[in-house]
Amino acid sequence: AQKVTQAQTEISVVEKEDVTLDCVYETRDTTYYLFWYKQPPSGELVFLIRRNSFDEQNEISGRYSWNFQKSTSSFNFTITASQVVDSAVYFCALSDGGYSSASKIIFGSGTRLSIRP
């Protein structure tokens, strides 16, 4: 069965610190997709990244980076030099439908990140 665990319920750091949000997933499929979404205080959901199971390259986008490790079933998200605007709830999600069929998407329970000035 699919499962996504975000063990960190809340994290609070001081601005400019680096912070890593953990995501551990479970799936029996060899083909799957992993996602990160951001939900700022305004409530909308913003897509950050998608990664498929065949692409283990780490991704960097500005201050954001993602570390995908199949060996530990983890897809962690790091914010470098955090800013107050990074304060939000972050969700990790998993879909294991593969290339030929749509499937359920399972979200983790989210990590609330607070960046203090």
Added chain:
Amino acid sequence: EAQVTQNPRYLITVTGKKLTVTCSQNMNHEYMSWYRQDPGLGLRQIYYSMNVEATDKGDVPEGYKVSRKEKRNFPLILESPSPNQTSLYFCASSTFFGSSYNEQFFGPGTRLTVL
């Protein structure tokens, strides 16, 4: 402007009174989905649809119905709402997972209260 719209944005209703939350997207996306968000539980998928006339259950489908008669619309129907369906609901759409670009676009959310 590419967007997913939901209506209504806020709704207070009473137990047992049938309601429909509409969802529409203008991006010609194949995949559409409904989620509910509850504190401490993250987002849970209610139903999803791969294309017109193709719907399937997510993790929490009980008490909900959906239909996909047109590609752009994916209404969520609560035939007999109960207080445990009080939640924040999101509709989302994306191109199908097999293609190269699968960002999910979310609607603004519908806050439903069932008394």
